[in-house]
Amino acid sequence: MHPNPSFHSQDHAKDIAFVRDRGFGTLVLNGEPVPMVAYVPILLSEDGGQVLIHLLRSNPIARALSTPLPARIVVTGPDAYISPDWYGVEDQVPTWNYVAVQLTGVLEILPHGKMREVLDIQSAFYESRLVDKMPWTTDKMSPEVRERMMRMIVPCRMVVEDIAATWKLGQNKEDTVRERAAAQVTGGIGRDLAALAALMAEPPDL
Numbered sequence: 001m002h003p004n005p006s007f008h009s010q011d012h013a014k015d016i017a018f019v020r021d022r023g024f025g026t027l028v029l030n031g032e033p034v035p036m037v038a039y040v041p042i043l044l045s046e047d048g049g050q051v052l053i054h055l056l057r058s059n060p061i062a063r064a065l066s067t068p069l070p071a072r073i074v075v076t077g078p079d080a081y082i083s084p085d086w087y088g089v090e091d092q093v094p095t096w097n098y099v100a101v102q103l104t105g106v107l108e109i110l111p112h113g114k115m116r117e118v119l120d121i122q123s124a125f126y127e128s129r130l131v132d133k134m135p136w137t138t139d140k141m142s143p144e145v146r147e148r149m150m151r152m153i154v155p156c157r158m159v160v161e162d163i164a165a166t167w168k169l170g171q172n173k174e175d176t177v178r179e180r181a182a183a184q185v186t187g188g189i190g191r192d193l194a195a196l197a198a199l200m201a202e203p204p205d206l
Contacts, residue, residue: 009165071107080190118155
């Protein structure tokens with residue numbers, strides 16, 4: 001997380017909502033000689049207490065989970081380069097504004113009998129957010145193919161012990177200066193520029 005406490009979230013309700021809306025993150029576990037990383041669809045519970053994911057059985061992280069292990073999931077949102085010229089005041093420096101939430105806890109493999117339940121819970125949540133279509137369910141697969149596919153993946157749960165979030169949106173600048181920069185963001189570089197510009201214009205309460 002960013003070292004400046006003015007960007008740190010204290011009210012985790014919006015952090016939880018952000019993660020549930022994003023639905024995708026980077027899973028990181030300690031490894032040798034470097035950390036193990038996987039990019040996974042995630043489903044964070046409404047209270048922020050647990051995350052459901054699934055991994056390919058051949059994933060090194062899945063193979064490492066013979067016992068529960070400490071883990072972290074990083075979920076990032078919009079981000080953008082901020083040019084010093086956009087502030088309209090002297091003696092500024094370049095920076096990058098962004099939103100990121102870290103979930104830290106203990107990751108474990110669930111019994112394989114839970115695989116379909118986890119897949120159904122995840123897909124039901126994602127499908128419910130799509131418009132103009134009937135939700136996909138595992139019932140649409142033939143039993144043979146469904147069982148073969150589910151043997152290739154493992155269900156996992158992370159019990160969340162800590163939520164840390166950075167909403168770096170220029171809150172350390174005067175309102176007029178920050179808003180001046182926000183007005184330039186959509187013509188810059190980054191991801192989801194319009195979303196970041198809107199957050200900079202009216203930063204959420206932290």
